[in-house]
Amino acid sequence: MFAPRFALLVVLLGLPAVGDAQGVVVSPGFVDIEIPLMGTEFGVGVDTSSILVWEGSPNSKSKITVQSLATYAAFDLTVEAVAVERANSVGAVPLTHWMSPRDLIVNIKKAVGRNAEIQQATLRYEARVGSAGPAAAGLFDNHIVLFTITQQ
Numbered sequence: 001m002f003a004p005r006f007a008l009l010v011v012l013l014g015l016p017a018v019g020d021a022q023g024v025v026v027s028p029g030f031v032d033i034e035i036p037l038m039g040t041e042f043g044v045g046v047d048t049s050s051i052l053v054w055e056g057s058p059n060s061k062s063k064i065t066v067q068s069l070a071t072y073a074a075f076d077l078t079v080e081a082v083a084v085e086r087a088n089s090v091g092a093v094p095l096t097h098w099m100s101p102r103d104l105i106v107n108i109k110k111a112v113g114r115n116a117e118i119q120q121a122t123l124r125y126e127a128r129v130g131s132a133g134p135a136a137a138g139l140f141d142n143h144i145v146l147f148t149i150t151q152q
């Protein structure tokens with residue numbers, strides 16, 4: 001029997017507000033999630049190897065959004081920011097094909113003082129075989145994921 005896989009290419013897009021030096025970076029930029037076969041059922045594939053790093057602005061409160069540019073999403077994929085510093089995670093966000101940006105982290109505090117402040121969170125991805133089953137999904141799914149930091 002085969003184990004379906006996710007090939008997840010993370011593309012970063014940091015859009016600074018005028019006059020602010022903000023950016024967002026994910027490391028590593030590629031995640032490969034294997035969905036385990038547990039007896040006759042598929043389990044949940046989990047990856048927590050990515051760190052999301054951003055610069056908090058000294059001039060405004062910010063948020064980070066996420067969106068998937070997958071043309072087709074046969075598997076169910078979510079991302080959640082965990083161990084968030086100086087901000088709030090909104091919880092698990094479903095990554096569907098051609099979705100609009102959705103909030104991932106909100107209430108990023110203003111940096112203290114006059115300089116931008118580096119902050120981070122761990123990204124937790126979960127992948128499941130979709131309701132159509134692995135035969136409909138094939139052996140893999142590809143997602144391009146965009147993270148954007150903007151003023152809140």
